[in-house]
Each structure stands twice: as C-alpha cells, then as structure tokens.
Amino acid sequence: MNNLLKNALWVGIALLGAVAVGGIALNRGESISALWFVAAAVCVYAIAYRFYASWIAAKVLVLDETRATPAERFDNGRDFIPTNRWIVFGHHFAAIAGPGPLIGPTLAAQFGYLPGTLWILVGAVLGGCVQDMVTLFFSMRRDGRSLGQMARDELGPIGGIAALIGTFAIMIILIAVLGLVVVNAMKHSPWATSTVAATIPIAMFVGLYMRNIRPGRVLEGSALGVVLLLLAVVGGGWVGHNATLRSLFDHDGLPLAWAVIAYGFAAAIVPVWLLLAPRDYLSTFMKLGTIILLAIAIVVLQPAIRMPALTQFIDGTGPIFGGKLFPFVFITIACGAISGFHSLIASGTTPKLLANERDIRMIGYGGMALESFVAIMALIAATVLEPGVFFAINSPAGVVGKEAAEAVAKISSWGFPVTVEQMNLLAQQMGETTLFARTGGAPSLAVGMASIFGSAFGQGMLALWYHFAIMFEAIFILTTLDAGTRVGRFMLQDMLGNVWPRMGETSWTPSVILTSGLVVGAWGYFLYIGVIDPNGGVNLLWPLFGIANQMLAAIALCVGTGILIKSGKLKYAWITGVPLTWLVLVTSAAAWEKIFSEDKRIGFFAAANDMAAKLAAGALPPEKAAVAPQLIFNQHLDAWLTVFFVTVLWVIVLDMLRVSARSLSGRPVPPVSESPHIPSRLVEDYARD
Amino acid sequence: MDALRKLWRAIRCLSGDDAYERYLAHHAEHHPDQTPLTREAFFRQWQENKWKGAKRCC
Secondary structure, three states: OHHHHHHHHHHHHHHHHHHHHHHHHHOOOOOEEHHHHHHHHHHHHHHHHHHHHHHHHHHHOOOOOOEOOHHHHOOOOOOOOOEOHHHHHHHHHHHHOOOHHHHHHHHHHHHOHHHHHHHHHHHHHHHHHHHHHHHHHHHHOOOOOOHHHHHHHHHOHHHHHHHHHHHHHHHHHHHHHHHHHHHHHHOOOHHHHHHHHHHHHHHHHHHHHHHHHOOOOHHHHHHHHHHHHHHHHHHHHHHHHOHHHHHHOOOOHHHHHHHHHHHHHHHHHOOOOOOHHHHHHHHHHHHHHHHHHHHHHHHHHOOEEOOOOOOHHHHOOOOOOOOOHHHHHHHHOOOOOOOOOHHHHHOOOHHHOEOOHHHHHHHHHHHHHHHHHHHHHHHHHHHOOOHHHHHHHHOOHHHHOOOHHHHHHHHHHOOOOOOHHHHHHHHHHOOOOOOOOOOOOHHHHHHHHHHHHHHHHOHHHHHHHHHHHHHHHHHHHHHHHHHHHHHHHHHHHHHHHHHOHHHHOOOOHHHHHHHHHHHHHHHHHHHHHHHHOOOOOHHHHHHHHHHHHHHHHHHHHHHHHHHHHHOOOHHHOHHHHHHHHHHHHHHHHHHHHHHHOOOOOOOHHHHHHHHHHHHHHOOOOHHHHHHHHHHHHHHHHHHHHHHHHHHHHHHHHHHHHHHHHHHHOOOOOOOOOOOOOOEOOOOOOOOOO | OHHHHHHHHHHHHHHOOOHHHHHHHHHHHHOOOOOOOOHHHHHHHHHHHHOOOOOOOO
C-alpha cells in the first residue's frame, strides 16, 4: 500500500512536470505565470534526483556506505572533519552559488524565455549535476585531491598541465567580466557607487570585530555587518539626493574600472581576515537571504512572464550579444546549467567534509540542482519585465544609439514597444538618472527583482529594493573577485616557485606583490578592454568567459570519463561522455564562429578588419579613431585567446581518448589512483537524519 | 522549540561560529596531553586555513 502510494506520487510529479514543461514550451502569444516555471523546474529536479542520481550512485559509482571517507580517516579537526550532510550541503552550496547563474540567464533572455529555460533544466540534470557528483566522488576516493592533481594522476602530465592552465585562464576572464558587470551597474549612479564603496569599510570593521573585539564570534559580527549594509543602502539614497556628495560618486565607466582594479590589488595583498573573510560572511548571508526572499516572492506573487517564448534574435542579430541560438545560448548560460568552476570546489574542499559516501548524491547532484533553480529564478526576474524595457536596459549604446529617442525608436521597431517616458518613469522609480544601456545583466535583474519585491512587499520602496539588489550582486561579485585574485596568485606563485623557489613562498612580500600585480594586471587589462568597448564589452567578454568555463567543465568530464573507462565501466561512461560530447560540440562551434565569422558582431577578426578598414578610410570620428588601434589589438587578442582555449580543450579530449584506448586494449596506463578500502567505524552510529 | 534549537545549532555550525568549541572537543578527545590554542590564536589559524585554494565560485 505504502509502495503504491509512493508510485502514485511519482507518477503525479512526472505528470505535473510534463504539463508544466509542455505548457511553457507550447505557450504562444499570451503571458504565462512564473509559477509554471517553478513547477517545471522542481518536478524535473525531483525526478532526476530520485531516479537518475540514485541510479548513478548505485550502479555507476557504486557508493559504499561502509567505506571510511577521507574525513573519517584523516580527521584532524581542521580541514578533514566528518560533518553532518546538511552542513556540508550548506557549505558546498554557498561555495558554488556565485553571480554567474544570475547574469547568464538574464543575458540569454534576448532569445526569449524558452531556450534558456530548457537548457538550464536539461543541462543541469544531465550535465552539471552529473559533473559535480562524479568529480566529488572521484576526489573523495582520492583523499580529496584537486582536479588538476587527478588529471595528472589519471591521464598524465598533459592533462595535468591543461587543467592548470584552464583554471588560471578562466579565473582571469571571469574576474574581468564580473568586474565589468559591477562597473556597468555603478556607472553614473551615485547611489549604487556609494553603497558599493561603503561595503568595503563595513567588511573591514566586521573583520576587526571578529579578530580583535570579539574573536571568533562569527554570527555576531555578521549580524552587525548585515545591519550596516542595509543602512548603507538607505544612506546611498541620501548621498544620491545630496548635490555635493552626489558629484563625489558620479563617475564614468573608466574611472570606476580603475577603482575596481586598485581595490582588487589592495584586497589581494591585505590579510584575509581584514577584507576577504568578513566580506564572504556578509555576501553569503545576503545571497542566501535574497534567494529565499526571491523564491517566496515569486511563489506568493506569481508574476506573469512578458517576454515571448522565442524572439527573432535567435537568428543571431540580438542586441545584447551577437550570434545564433546554437551555439551561443549554451555558451551564455554556463553556470546554472553546467559550470566547470564547480569541479574546483567539488574536488579539494567538500570531499574532506563528507561523513559518508552516501551523502554524495545529495551534495553533488542536489547542490547543483539548487544552483540551477537560482538560474531559473534569475530568468524569471529578467522575463517579467516588459520586453521593450528589458532591451532598453541591456542594449549597448553602440547598437541602439546614444540618444534615448533613437534607442526607443530602434527597440520599438523590433516589435518591443517602449517609450522614453516609460523609461524615465522607471529610472525615477528606481532612483536612477537613466536606465538606458546598462549592459551586463545586473541592472535589469535588479529592476526585475525590485518589481517582484515591490509588488510582494510594498510598492513604495522600489528604489530601495533596486539598490538593495545592486548591492547584493555587487557584494558577492567583489567576493569572487577577491577570492579569485588570491587563487590566481597562489597558482602563479606555485608555478614560479618551480623556477625560483623563493617565489613559491606564499607569504614572502615581494612575491606576493609581484604575483598579485600580475594577476590583477591580467584581469584588469580585460576589464579595461570591456569598458572602452563601444558595444558595452559584455558582447566581447561574456562569450570568452562562457567558452573558458565550458572548457573547464570539459576537462572535469574528461577526467571522469577517463577514470570510468579505466576502472572497467565502459558501458556506463556515457553518463559523463554524453555531456562531454555536447560541450565539445558547442564550445568548438562557438569558438569557430568567434574566430571565423564574417559578421563583425560575432567574429573577433571580422570586427578587427571592419574597424581597420573604417580607420584607413577615415570614416571614424576623431575620438573613435584615437582608440581604434587599441580596439583592433584587443579583438586580435580575444581571437587568439579563443584559439588557445579550444586547443587546450581538444588536447585534453584527445589525451583522454588516448589513455582510454590504451586501457581498453590492455596497454599500460597510469594506474587508477584510488585510495584503499578501509571499513568505516562510524557506520554503526551513523544515523540517517 | 527543539526544531528552533536545531536550526540555531546548524547556523552556528555552518557559519563557523562554534568552530572553537568543536576544536576544543576534538582536542580533548585526541590530544588530551597538550594545551589547546586560545580562542584568538585558533580563530586566526582557522581563517587562514579556510582561505587556501578555490573557495568561491562564479
């Protein structure tokens, strides 16, 4: 009877999911409630988790709950600690959920709501969740070794080097594009700029509080910090309305970019306790709080989706970024569907906390499913806006024109009516002078969130909600920026240490300054490129980031596929092999177009040639002609970087195939480096809670 | 009430608020012959340790 009931429940979930997905996919012309998206997502995750993830756990990975985990064997009370699975889940989710799943789906909404939704759901349950779960499992079976170490041990030195370079490259591009998102959100917005600036002293105060005033009282310090942050949002409004203070925080993109670069350098060399650690507490609390609030608001309010299922921009003429639906939707939405970066968290940190192997399904697969749900909510927040408003906020001036009248005429001519008055009223409601050409995803997401929060919790505070959303995005973008710069620095110190051992000492000041400077210089340069780009820079940098992130995912999936084949599980190797093949396909196709496309909005070389021709013909106005040589150089640089990424990708894929073929034909390969089986002593008192 | 207490314990554990207490418990169990670190010294070490490697994602 009990079984019958359970089966009926799952049949019900499957039916509801099918109806919701079908309704989303087939709906045309009418607006559709956001609740359908939530229902579709929850049902898809539930079914995938209950059936696919269980099957992988039982048949493919063969999780063994009687086997001692690294946390049990090396329990040292510091990094190896057997931990309750809900706590590990919290740590893991806080680490993987960054700004990526908020930005990608917002940008990809230019294709309509359908492509993004389907890719987020399918990509997550068949790709991203599997990648995270498999990587977590293999790292756990190898004493918590990192992805790079596993690539070296299992595939050989080539795989190891590719993983190292891939990680470093993605870090640089990621930080640059996130920096650009923050700069575009702060541009000529004294309220946003002053609020974001205030987060720095607030974080430092919290750091001092936790270290000196009340050592180790993390929650007290964080609670104080959160209150101060909320006051900073309110205070920012006051700054925005004060004529003298206003001018202090009213800046163009370029000076703001320099400020972000200077901040990044300072944050990388000051001790972690002063800035990075306290900022991370604040951003984690803000992030979790806002996500929960957004979920509640969407369920309570059930906003209507205004964006059509598909727009005409699937043909590649989209204003936010150029390129057809295939392959660019799969590159634009990386985090939320599949994110290579997660494999760095799933190897290294999280496996050292697992108390039992059985927890891997919930933490690896479930953690990513929840992140994917965040991406769905971001997509909802972007698509509840009037499409005309969405495009007016996100289209760069280089595409729709600098003047408001020009921009609204152009956007309305696409079939997405919007007026100058409408945009002015919206800007005024949000406490901004203008919302035109705020490319990057953060402002449109903030407007979307503000309108959802505003209708759910009080319309009167739209401007506060808007700046709260901007602050919330900025604070954890800056956390990623700090943490990423530091990781890049450690990697560089490690590499340079091979040549000159002193450089490898992580706390030797000259080495710290030099390597931090190099890392900040590298991402700072790309940030600079993005800011001076007349098309807003997102068109330039986001595809590079997507390609880099998918390349890293492909490396993780290569390691997983290689280990599965080497351990005699060829018939199950498709669980990582299929997403790997798809990623190789989309990444190569996107790279091909970015390199060879004749369309100057897609191809890097085409854009460089177009600008060179215009420069030679004297067709550029003097201020554009002055920066043209630099823009041409940047386009070339981006093209070669794309060539480099796709080469690294193919090198590791071919290396994995070589190792697999040798293994299958019985020739010697690097041995499977799994740690020996030691029975768990925790298992008797291991209560399932 | 019990559920609330559980939630509070989970929040403390997740944030690391109780890290020192857990360290003391671990220390008492495994190295009873040595004196444990002070709260201040432990917190410094714990925080340094926490931020080695990739800890935050995109």
